[in-house]
Amino acid sequence: MRRIFLAIKDNLTPNLAEALIPISNIEDQAPKVKKAQRNLIDREALMAKKNSNKQLAKELAQLIDNLKNSSSKIELELNQLRDRRAELEKEQESVKATIEHHESNLIQIPNAIKQKKQEILTKVKEGKAIHNSLESIPRSAEEDKQQIAEVDTIRLKAL
DSSP states (O other), rough: OOHHHHHHGGGGGHHHHHHHHHHHHHHHHHHHHHHHHHEEEEEHHHHHHHHHHHHHHHHHHHHHHHHHHHHHHHHHHEEEEEEEHHHHHHHHHHHHHHHHHHHHHHHHHHHHHHHHHHHHHHHHHHHHHHHHHHSSSHHHHHHHHHHHHHHHHHHHHHO
């Protein structure tokens, strides 16, 4: 473009020549324009990256705060669970002792039954002995009571 302008410059009116001078220099400006366009694109990409990083940093800071808060909450729950575990262990020991006691009782039941049967047998034998002793007494209880009453009557008359 500049070569064409220089070739026809002498044939142009001064006003026209003055108007075409900046246009003739346009080719010289192309690298500057390309560089400026590249700078704009690069600047825009860097700003986008900067904003993205800034947003990501905010999100990470929020995540850190959430983790800190959840840490205390987790500690509280963990302590509650530890307390509950201790209670359950105590309860388990109590249940274990009760089970052992019942198992011991179950083991003793056959011997207790055998002993009580022996006691029944002894009482039955005593009952038979008492029955035999009662049969050896000659009169009935009514007859003995009547005789005591008769003797009391005689004694009272004698007084």
